[in-house]
Amino acid sequence: xxxxxxxxxxxxxxxxxxxxxxxxxxxxxxxxxxxxxxxxxxxxxxxxxxxxxxxxxxxxxxxxxxxxxxxxxxxxxxxxxxxxxxxxxxxxxxxxxxxxxxxxxxxxxxxxxxxxxxxxxxxxxxxxxxxxxxxxxxxxxxxxxxxxxxxxxxxxxxxxxxxxxxxxxxxxxxxxxxxxxxxxxxxxxxxxxxxxxxxxxxxxxxxxxxxxxxxxxxxxxxxxxxxxxxxxxxxxxxxxxxxxxxxxxxxxxxxxxxxxxxxxxxxxxxxxxxxxxxxxxxxxxxxxxxxxxxxxxxxxxxxxxxxxxxxxxxxxxxxxxxxxxxxxxxxxxxxxxxxxxxxxxxxxxxxxxxxxxxxxxxxxxxxxxxxxxxxxxxxxxxxxxxxxxxxxxxxxxxxxxxxxxxxxxxxxxxxxxxxxxxxxxxxxxxxxxxxxxxxxxxxxxxxxxxxxxxxxxxxxxxxxxxxxxxxxxxxxxxxxxxxxxxxxxxxxxxxxxxxxxxxxxxxxxxxxxxxxxxxxxxxxxxxxxxxxxxxxxxxxxxxxxxxxxxxxxxxxxxxxxxxxxxxxxxxxxxxxxxxxxxxxxxxxxxx
Amino acid sequence: xxxxxxxxxxxxxxxxxxxxxxxxxxxxxxxxxxxxxxxxxxxxxxxxxxxxxxxxxxxxxxxxxxxxxxxxxxxxxxxxxxxxxxxxxxxxxxxxxxxxxxxxxxxxxxxxxxxxxxxxxxxxxxxxxxxxxxxxxxxxxxxxxxxxxxxxxxxxxxxxxxxxxxxxxxxxxxxxxxxxxxxxxxxxxxx
Ligand code: SF4
Numbered sequence: 165x166x167x168x169x170x171x172x173x174x175x176x177x178x179x180x181x182x183x184x185x186x187x188x189x190x191x192x193x194x195x196x197x198x199x200x201x202x203x204x205x206x207x208x209x210x211x212x213x214x215x216x217x218x219x220x221x222x223x224x225x226x227x228x229x230x231x232x233x234x235x236x237x238x239x240x241x242x243x244x245x246x247x248x249x250x251x252x253x254x255x256x257x258x259x260x261x262x263x264x265x266x267x268x269x270x271x272x273x274x275x276x277x278x279x280x281x282x283x284x285x286x287x288x289x290x291x292x293x294x295x296x297x298x299x300x301x302x303x304x305x306x307x308x309x310x311x312x313x314x315x316x317x318x319x320x321x322x323x324x325x326x327x328x329x330x331x332x333x334x335x336x337x338x339x340x341x342x343x344x345x346x347x348x349x350x351x352x353x354x355x356x357x358x359x360x361x362x363x364x365x366x367x368x369x370x371x372x373x374x375x376x377x378x379x380x381x382x383x384x385x386x387x388x389x390x391x392x393x394x395x396x397x398x399x400x401x402x403x404x405x406x407x408x409x410x411x412x413x414x415x416x417x418x419x420x421x422x423x424x425x426x427x428x429x430x431x432x433x434x435x436x437x438x439x440x441x442x443x444x445x446x447x448x449x450x451x452x453x454x455x456x457x458x459x460x461x462x463x464x465x466x467x468x469x470x471x472x473x474x475x476x477x478x479x480x481x482x483x484x485x486x487x488x489x490x491x492x493x494x495x496x497x498x499x500x501x502x503x504x505x506x507x508x509x510x511x512x513x514x515x516x517x518x519x520x521x522x523x524x525x526x527x528x529x530x531x532x533x534x535x536x537x538x539x540x541x542x543x544x545x546x547x548x549x550x551x552x553x554x555x556x557x558x559x560x561x562x563x564x565x566x567x568x569x570x571x572x573x574x575x576x577x578x579x580x581x582x583x584x585x586x587x588x589x590x591x592x593x594x595x596x597x598x599x600x601x602x603x604x605x606x607x608x609x610x611x612x613x614x615x616x617x618x619x620x621x622x623x624x625x626x627x628x629x630x631x632x633x634x635x636x637x638x639x640x641x642x643x644x645x646x647x648x649x650x651x652x653x654x655x656x657x658x659x660x661x662x663x664x665x666x667x668x669x670x671x672x673x674x675x676x677x678x679x680x681x682x683x684x685x686x687x688x689x690x691x692x693x694x695x696x697x698x699x700x701x702x703x704x705x706x707x708x709x710x711x712x713x714x715x716x717x718x719x720x721x722x723x724x725x726x727x728x729x730x731x732x733x734x735x736x737x738x739x740x741x742x743x744x745x746x747x748x749x750x751x752x753x754x755x
Numbered sequence: 756x757x758x759x760x761x762x763x764x765x766x767x768x769x770x771x772x773x774x775x776x777x778x779x780x781x782x783x784x785x786x787x788x789x790x791x792x793x794x795x796x797x798x799x800x801x802x803x804x805x806x807x808x809x810x811x812x813x814x815x816x817x818x819x820x821x822x823x824x825x826x827x828x829x830x831x832x833x834x835x836x837x838x839x840x841x842x843x844x845x846x847x848x849x850x851x852x853x854x855x856x857x858x859x860x861x862x863x864x865x866x867x868x869x870x871x872x873x874x875x876x877x878x879x880x881x882x883x884x885x886x887x888x889x890x891x892x893x894x895x896x897x898x899x900x901x902x903x904x905x906x907x908x909x910x911x912x913x914x915x916x917x918x919x920x921x922x923x924x925x926x927x928x929x930x931x932x933x934x935x936x937x938x939x940x941x942x943x944x945x946x
Contacts, residue, residue: 325903326868326902326903327867327868327903330867330903334902334903339902340902341900341901341902342900342901342902343902344867344902344903344904345867345902346867347867347868347870347871348871349871349874349875351871352871377869377872378822378851378872378873378876379851380851385824385825385869405866405868406824406866406868406869406872407824407825407863407864407866407869408866408868408903409825409864409866409899409901409903409904410899410901410902410903410904413901413902414898414899414901425898426898428826429825429826432825432826432829433829476829480832491836492836492837493837495832495833495836495837495838496836496837496838498833499833499838512830512924513826513829513830513922514826514921514922750824750825751825751826
C-alpha cells in the first residue's frame with residue numbers, strides 16, 4: 165500500500181557508524197559458573213551453554229526443546245516453573261537458521277532464571293511447548309504471527325495480533341514497517357468457541373454471544389466470544405490485537421532514546437514504570453547507572469504510578485459492576501498524583517520523563533513537599549474506598565469465589581504481579597531482583613488466598629498501602645543532591661548552556677542526535693515490577709544506533725490468556741467482574 | 756437550509772435590569788436572530804428559526820458514545836470523572852450503545868483490525884451524528900507510522916472536530932467538545 169518516503173535524493177550508503185565492542189555483563193563469571201552447573205544437571209548432549217551472557221544461556225537442539233523444558237521444570241533442585249517469555253529474533257542469511265526462538269524460565273525455589281535459544285528456519289517447525297507450559301500458548305502464536313515460526317503440535321496456531329487479511333510476517337527484517345493491509349467487514353473471521361460440555365438435560369439452547377471489542381465492560385479493545393447455556397458460559401474464546409500498534413517494529417526503526425515515548429504507551433496507566441524499565445535495560449547494556457537523585461525520583465514516581473494504576477483498576481472494575489460512586493471517588497486522588505507528575509515534567513498521563521542515564525529535567529524545588537502532601541492525603545482515599553467496597557454486600561457477593569484460578573494453574577500460565585500474589589505466591593520483582601535500591605526499603609509483599617476476584621482486589625488495596633509505606637520512608641530520607649543524568653557525552657546530551665558556548669559540547673550534542681546512543685553488541689534482559697506484574701525488556705544490540713530487537717515481556721499477555729478458561733462455568737456478569745480485576749491494559753496486551 | 760452567518764453562538768441574554776425585573780420581558784436573543792426592540796404586545800414571544808432552536812438544543816445535550824481504545828481513553832475518563840466534569844456542559848450521558856448516542860468520541864489509536872468495528876458503530880448511530888477525533892492517533896496515526904495502524908480515522912468515517920495532543924489534556928478535550936457545540940449551534944454541520 166505504501167512505501168517509506170525517502171527524503172534525501174542522495175542517501176548515505178556507507179556503513180553505519182557502529183560500536184563493535186562486545187557487551188560484558190556484570191558478574192559474568194558467577195553466571196557462567198551457574199550455567200555450567202545447570203548444564204551438568206541436565207546432562208544432555210543437545211544442550212550447549214553459551215558463556216558471557218547476563219543469564220545462564222543454552223543453545224538447545226530444535227527437536228529436543230520440549231524435553232529440556234520438562235527437565236528444567238521437573239528437576240527437584242532446579243524447579244524452573246514460571247514460563248516468563250518466548251519470542252523470536254530474526255537474523256536473515258544466518259547459516260545455522262534464520263530465526264532464534266528464545267525461551268526464558270524462572271525458578272521460585274532458587275530465585276534464578278535461564279534462557280534457552282533454539283535455532284530454526286522458515287520451514288523447520290519447533291515442537292510446541294504447550295504440554296509443559298500452558299503459558300506459552302499465546303507466545304507461540306505471537307512468534308508465528310510476527311515471524312512465521314511454526315510450532316508443531318500447537319492446537320490453534322493462527323494469527324493473534326494482526327488481522328485476518330494480513331500478509332507476511334511483520335517483525336521479519338525484510339518487512340517494510342509501513343506496509344499495511346486492508347481489512348473490511350466481510351473479511352472478519354467468525355469465532356466459534358469450543359464447547360467442552362453441554363449438558364444433555366439442559367433446558368436451554370446453546371447461544372453464542374459476542375462481547376466487544378467495543379463494549380463498555382471490555383475496556384475498549386478486547387473481544388470475547390462466549391457460548392451460553394441459559395446464562396451459564398459453557399465455552400469461551402478471546403480475540404486480541406485490536407490495539408496492536410507495532411511497538412516492537414517501531415523500536416527497531418527508532419534510536420534508543422526515541423523508543424522511550426513508545427514505552428509510555430504500553431501500560432499507559434503507569435507510564436513511568438515502563439520508562440524506568442526500558443531505560444534501565446539500556447543502562448544495563450551500556451554498563452552505566454543513573455545518579456542517585458534520578459534513581460530516587462524514579463522510585464518515588466514509580467510508586468505513585470503504581471498507586472494510580474491500582475486506583476484505575478479498582479475504579480473501573482467496580483464501575484463495570486455498576487458501582488459508580490467508587491469511580492468518582494477514586495479518580496480524584498489520581499488527578500492529584502498526575503499533578504505531581506505534571507509539576508516534574510509538564511505531561512500528565514504519558515510523561516516520557518526518564519532518559520537513558522537519568523531523567524530529562526530535574527524535579528521542581530517543592531517536589532518533596534508535594535509528595536508529602538499527597539502521601540498524607542492518599543490513605544484516607546484508600547480507606548474510604550476499601551469501606552465502600554468491603555462493606556458493600558452486593559460487591560462482596562459478586563466477587564467472592566468468582567473467576568478463581570489455582571496457584572498451579574496461575575504459575576503454569578506465567579502469571580506475575582497482583583494476579584499471581586492473589587493465589588498466594590509471594591513473588592515481586594522488587595524483592596526478588598531489587599533495583600533502584602528497593603532492597604533498602606522496608607515493605608511487605610501482600611498475598612491473598614483463593615485467586616478469585618476478591619483476592620485480587622484485596623491484594624491491590626494492600627499494595628497501595630505498601631507503596632505508601634515505601635514513599636514515607638523515601639520522603640524521610642530526603643532527595644539526594646547531585647545531577648539527574650549521567651555525565652557521559654556518549655549517552656546524555658550536554659546541557660544547553662554548554663552546547664551554546666563550547667565547541668566540544670556542540671560536537672557531542674550533534675553526534676548524539678545524529679548517531680544516537682550506541683550500546684555494545686550483545687543481548688540483555690531487565691525486569692521491573694509493573695502495575696500488572698513483571699515487565700521485562702529484552703534488548704538485542706548490533707552496535708548501531710537503532711536497537712536490533714526490543715522485546716517487551718508484557719505481564720497482561722500472560723494473564724489474559726487464561727481468561728477464557730477462568731470464566732467457563734460462570735455467568736456473563738461474573739466474567740465481567742473477573743475481567744476488570746485482571747486489569748488488562750490493551751496497550752500492553754497488544755503492544 | 757441556510758447557513759447562519761454570525762459567530763456569537765452563545766445565547767446573549769439581555770438582562771439590563773436586576774435579576775427578576777427584566778426577565779419577564781422575555782428579552783432573549785438566539786443566534787441568528789437580530790436584536791431588536793420588542794414591539795408592543797410581543798414581549799414574551801421568542802422568534803427564531805426551527806433549525807436554530809434545534810441546533811441550540813442539540814448542542815447542549817450531546818450524548819457521547821466513547822470509542823476509547825488506548826491511552827487517550829484514560830484522559831477521556833478523566834474528563835468524564837469528577838475533577839473536570841463534562842456534566843457542566845450537558846454531555847455526561849455516556850451511552851455505550853451507538854443507537855442512543857449522537858457524538859462518537861474516538862479516543863485512541865485505531866488499528867486496521869479495529870477499522871471495520873469503528874465503521875459499523877458509526878453506521879449504527881442515528882442522524883444527526885458527530886465524530887470527534889481525539890489525539891494524534893485518531894487524527895493521523897500519531898507517531899505510529901506502522902504496518903497495523905490506521906493513519907487517521909478519516910480514512911473510514913467523516914470527522915467534525917480534531918483535538919490535537921498525545922494525549923490531549925482533559926481541558927483540551929473539553930474545549931474540543933465546546934467547539935463542536937458551537938459548530939452545531941451555528942448549524943454548520945450538514946451531512
Ligand atoms: S494520541 Fe497519544 S495518547 Fe492518544 S492514543 Fe495515540 S499514542 Fe495514546
